[in-house]
Amino acid sequence: MTEVLNPDELERRLREIGAERYHNHHPFHKLLHAGKLNRGQVQAWALNRYYYQSRIPIKDAALVSRLTDPALRREWRRRIVDHDGEAPDDGGIARWLTLTDGLGLDRACVESTRGVLPATKFAVDAYVQFVRGRSILEAIASSLTELFSAGIISERVAGMLANYSFVDEQALAYFNARLTQAPRDSEFALAYVKREARTPDQQQAVLDALVFKCDLLWAQLDALYHAYVEPGHVPPGAFVPDGVG
Amino acid sequence: MTEVLNPDELERRLREIGAERYHNHHPFHKLLHAGKLNRGQVQAWALNRYYYQSRIPIKDAALVSRLTDPALRREWRRRIVDHDGEAPDDGGIARWLTLTDGLGLDRACVESTRGVLPATKFAVDAYVQFVRGRSILEAIASSLTELFSAGIISERVAGMLANYSFVDEQALAYFNARLTQAPRDSEFALAYVKREARTPDQQQAVLDALVFKCDLLWAQLDALYHAYVEPGHVPPGAFVPDGVG
Numbered sequence: 458m459t460e461v462l463n464p465d466e467l468e469r470r471l472r473e474i475g476a477e478r479y480h481n482h483h484p485f486h487k488l489l490h491a492g493k494l495n496r497g498q499v500q501a502w503a504l505n506r507y508y509y510q511s512r513i514p515i516k517d518a519a520l521v522s523r524l525t526d527p528a529l530r531r532e533w534r535r536r537i538v539d540h541d542g543e544a545p546d547d548g549g550i551a552r553w554l555t556l557t558d559g560l561g562l563d564r565a566c567v568e569s570t571r572g573v574l575p576a577t578k579f580a581v582d583a584y585v586q587f588v589r590g591r592s593i594l595e596a597i598a599s600s601l602t603e604l605f606s607a608g609i610i611s612e613r614v615a616g617m618l619a620n621y622s623f624v625d626e627q628a629l630a631y632f633n634a635r636l637t638q639a640p641r642d643s644e645f646a647l648a649y650v651k652r653e654a655r656t657p658d659q660q661q662a663v664l665d666a667l668v669f670k671c672d673l674l675w676a677q678l679d680a681l682y683h684a685y686v687e688p689g690h691v692p693p694g695a696f697v698p699d700g701v702g
Numbered sequence: 703m704t705e706v707l708n709p710d711e712l713e714r715r716l717r718e719i720g721a722e723r724y725h726n727h728h729p730f731h732k733l734l735h736a737g738k739l740n741r742g743q744v745q746a747w748a749l750n751r752y753y754y755q756s757r758i759p760i761k762d763a764a765l766v767s768r769l770t771d772p773a774l775r776r777e778w779r780r781r782i783v784d785h786d787g788e789a790p791d792d793g794g795i796a797r798w799l800t801l802t803d804g805l806g807l808d809r810a811c812v813e814s815t816r817g818v819l820p821a822t823k824f825a826v827d828a829y830v831q832f833v834r835g836r837s838i839l840e841a842i843a844s845s846l847t848e849l850f851s852a853g854i855i856s857e858r859v860a861g862m863l864a865n866y867s868f869v870d871e872q873a874l875a876y877f878n879a880r881l882t883q884a885p886r887d888s889e890f891a892l893a894y895v896k897r898e899a900r901t902p903d904q905q906q907a908v909l910d911a912l913v914f915k916c917d918l919l920w921a922q923l924d925a926l927y928h929a930y931v932e933p934g935h936v937p938p939g940a941f942v943p944d945g946v947g
Contacts, residue, residue, distance in 0.1 A: 576921045
């Protein structure tokens, strides 16, 4: 880009990226929400997504550790609290484990992250690394996929409850909490990038950070689809659902 | 592991990992070598693998920068020379570009790494990160996939020359050079880990490093298979061969 966008135009372009590249368009999610997956495939999704969940507060703490403004640190710290909670049975990670429990996965096995697809780890670790190494502006911009999460969460909760006998409302408690947390977080981050990205280069970096984040969410679903929807492609060492050879 | 393996037993276990998990067993390679891919699919492979090639000297330089022994630095430096050469048209990366040229890919486009699958970048970047962050022993052990590369290279050269009219011997010059470089390099690395991994923890770390490396090679082929062999799964922004929608 060679000219500065006004903040609302920047927001429009960010929303355009989401409309094109957010993982709600991924075929794996369509199958998940439509009830087209079997229990083993839903297990594989939850097991792999646990790795993502487990690294989010690490990524957020990495960002907090780089912020020099106490007010900004306090704001971002809330995200760590949301995920880690105030006690072992509280917070987003604990709620994710309620889901994996409900799906019949062994908790120690889930927490060990053994069986997680290597591709999941590479994508998620790339996110942590991005937030550690890029500018604060890019690190904050990479959280902006939250702008698009309310829709996918509502679809997911409704679709999974309607279509899977092995999923109940309690198992999906994680998503209900996110329905209030995500809009609050993404509004803050959006206001931040609209205010702080003032040059064409900064604005391009913000847009690229969101593309990067969309790509890594997409790559996680590609890996799940390849391993667990296409038959015969579970990579060596990864989780094998009962009944899958 | 709880007891120390003798060096030859450690080597046996390393070779066992290769026999089970090296990517010569991957279905994408079987298709590639058997002539079952079309030109666009071979282009996608070469384009993505370029990203891997381009990061190898970066990973090797990261390791050299961590070595305190000049003799070891000299030994490892040779790998950087092998890849970067002595002039723009020399070395492994230049030879890889001869291959992508031969396949009809635009060189500037290849070098930009635009169009490379995000999953390729995540896997390759994880390798660089591993070598930057893990122990020297693990970093060196992660190079040991070279122990298994002679076989796959011979298969590949013979298979590709026999099966693809759009590939000639000059385009495959990269692999001929590797046939002498890889055994020399892997013998050195193998002797190093056999000598330096003296505790059960160190030996386990060496074995795990090789598994990690096999996983990331495998993940790259999974991503290629999913995007370019399974129809309709090219992720947003990635290379689309002519004639693929």
